[in-house]
Amino acid sequence: MVVKGYYPSMSLGFGILLAAGSILAGIGMTAFGAVVMTGQPTLMFGLKWLGAAGIASGIVALFSGGLSMTGSCRESPIAMNTATAIAIVALLVGGGVAGYAVMLGKGLPEASRKTWYTLKMPQKRELEKKYACCGFTTVEERTPTCKPEHPCEKKVVAELAGRLKIMVILAAVVVGMQVGVIFCTCCMGQKIQSQQSRKAAKDIEKGERKVRKREKRAAKREAKSEKERQKGYKEAELASLKASASKSKSKT
DSSP states (O other), X not given: OOBTTBOOOHHHHHHHHHHHHHHHHHHHHHXXXXXXXXXXXXXXXXXXXXXXXXXXXXXXXXXXXXXXHHHHHHTOHHHHHHHHHHHHHHHHHHHHHHHHHHHXXXXXXXXXXXXXXXXXXXXXXXXXXXXTOOSSSSGGGOOTTOOOSSOSHHHHHHHHHHHHHHHHHHHHHHHHHHHHHHHHHHHHHHHHHHHHHHHHHHHHHHHHHXXXXXXXXXXXXXXXXXXXXXXXXXXXXXXXXXXXXXXXXHHO
């Protein structure tokens, strides 16, 4: 396999693998971000923005991986530089998502209790029905029609904590992939530019050799023409001398 003059190299293969990993990580982050953004009870407990940030991070990672793979296969410095810039953005967004998810996880029980008291009655009933529980911290907080005799806090907090944990893991994977993409795109970009510079230098040298050959051939043709002219002059002069001699003989 040869890709536009490249022989298979470890850097090219590693770059393509990292680009593919970035694409897969972006797909995973986008999909789970959608779950976090729309799934119950995440939306009710104020984590909608976290899902949206996860989706944004995943989409940016997808673009970064796609451009990195395209730049590697097509030897395009422009695609490489663009992929590096997008990977930096994905790195920052993914790091922000991971950091804030960790911070939310630490204060999740208290934040969940505060949010429970802001929910309307239909939302509370929906949660109680889903988790087969009543109230949040205690059963005394249950809705009028609720029958189970245990509170919802443990189940709800456990689910939210699990989602935050998955979000942190996916964000860390995205960040790791972007670091690899940035490293590989920089290395591959330098390699491509170096090869293009060497090729340009060879093309210039080749052009100069052609010019020298043309000049040499032109000089040879000029020398031959001059030699033929000199020969013609000598022949004409010799013919003139012979004609003069014959005239002298005829007079005598």
